[in-house]
Amino acid sequence: MLLPMAAPDFPTALREASLRVTQPRLAVLNAVHEHPHADTEALIGHVRARLGTVSHQAVYDVLRALTEAGLLRRIQPAGATARYEARVGDNHHHVVCRSCGAIADVDCAVGHAPCLTASDDHGFVVDEAEVVYWGTCPECAAVRTA
Structure with a gap:
């Protein structure tokens, strides 16, 4: 329950x-x-x-x-207006629909924020990584196939 x-x-x-x-x-x-x-x-x-x-x-x-x-x-995903969320304190990412602009949270794929380990940080102290997945949401995909 x-x-x-x-x-x-x-x-x-x-x-x-x-x-x-x-x-x-x-x-x-x-x-x-x-x-x-x-x-x-x-x-x-x-x-x-x-x-x-x-x-x-x-x-x-x-x-x-x-x-x-x-x-x-x-x-602020590329080409979109700024958006706000209350989920802070973790390094989650987002998936954005190319058709309607819907946005959803996506947790890091493996382990504790593995995306913060850059292959070459060029001397920067990395504290956040921004990953945006782009695609089509289920509602827009259903309209396309209908």
Whole structure:
């Protein structure tokens, strides 16, 4: 039997990141947790549905602050708009549909972040690797074959 996931404690997460707890920050965290890989425009819509009036700039500022604090991760596959996710602290990757732009998380294939061992790091201290898999999602593939 699967137990329900505990709701994230956003106020505590904000305080631990030395950020004030504000309604816009809580609303953005909720929106990103409920809609992983959403772009900024979609997140603005979700935040406005929760709070009412909030400016584009306020949401952009909150996204930047939460990303800099490590509470969110900003991803931007080639040719796509920036997206945000709450899955941070691991080195997972993404698969992107070439047709509709859907994005899903992909864990490292083997072991603990093997992609961080570059064949030649040229003296860099590597702390993150970005791998993007491209293809066609099941829904778009079904439409093509229909």
